[in-house]
Amino acid sequence: MLADAHCHLDGSAELAALQRDEHILAIINCQSPAEWETNRTLVGTYQPLSFGIHPWEASDLRWAAVTPYLEATSIVGEIGMDSVWTDVNLLDQSRLFEAQLHFAHDHRKPVILHTKGCERAVLTAIRKYPNRYLVHWYASPEYQADYIRLDCYFTIGPDVLTDPAVTQLAKTIPLNRLLIETDGLSAVAWAQHRPVQISEYPDILRQSLRIVANLRGIAPVELEAQVYQNLQRFLS
Numbered sequence: 001m002l003a004d005a006h007c008h009l010d011g012s013a014e015l016a017a018l019q020r021d022e023h024i025l026a027i028i029n030c031q032s033p034a035e036w037e038t039n040r041t042l043v044g045t046y047q048p049l050s051f052g053i054h055p056w057e058a059s060d061l062r063w064a065a066v067t068p069y070l071e072a073t074s075i076v077g078e079i080g081m082d083s084v085w086t087d088v089n090l091l092d093q094s095r096l097f098e099a100q101l102h103f104a105h106d107h108r109k110p111v112i113l114h115t116k117g118c119e120r121a122v123l124t125a126i127r128k129y130p131n132r133y134l135v136h137w138y139a140s141p142e143y144q145a146d147y148i149r150l151d152c153y154f155t156i157g158p159d160v161l162t163d164p165a166v167t168q169l170a171k172t173i174p175l176n177r178l179l180i181e182t183d184g185l186s187a188v189a190w191a192q193h194r195p196v197q198i199s200e201y202p203d204i205l206r207q208s209l210r211i212v213a214n215l216r217g218i219a220p221v222e223l224e225a226q227v228y229q230n231l232q233r234f235l236s
């Protein structure tokens, strides 16, 4: 069975229905209270939701407004830092990130991390809050071994063959920490420089499985089972 460890629905009831019909286990990301409510309506209790304030939103934080959602969610994220795709002040990002790490640690909730351009700062921060971490779409050639040493889970995305750092990571992650993600269909379209139809979603996951299985020298069906099991373990 297929598993997507990090997905944005972007409000699509059609994608939510496809995941349910195809029995695809997916962590549905929510980065605002409004998105949490929308996704809850779209997936009911069928899929796990993650909730966290994304680093791009760090300047608009009202902690009191988001606390009920951090309390309601069983997975915190995606949270982290980003020096590449946003102009949000890094000190604001860092304060918010640490507050959420602290919360997740105290409430024993696993965390999904966004690390773009801030791989070293995120690594330093998570060392202070031992927890179960999933590093989402890690695309830096640096610090891979350090994150692996912290026993993190990793998602491999649809750019596994086009980004050498991701290819390298896909070859070296321990098999019991390896996950596949789409990051939602707009991320796939971005990574593959083409429009993507909702109906392609299961095949996008299968294609990533085939590529990674090939890199690891194992059968795709074997990797599919392993990845599903890994996601269940991350969620448990």
Ligand SMILES: [Zn+2]
Binding pocket: 006, 008, 029, 078, 183
């Ligand atoms: Zn994402």
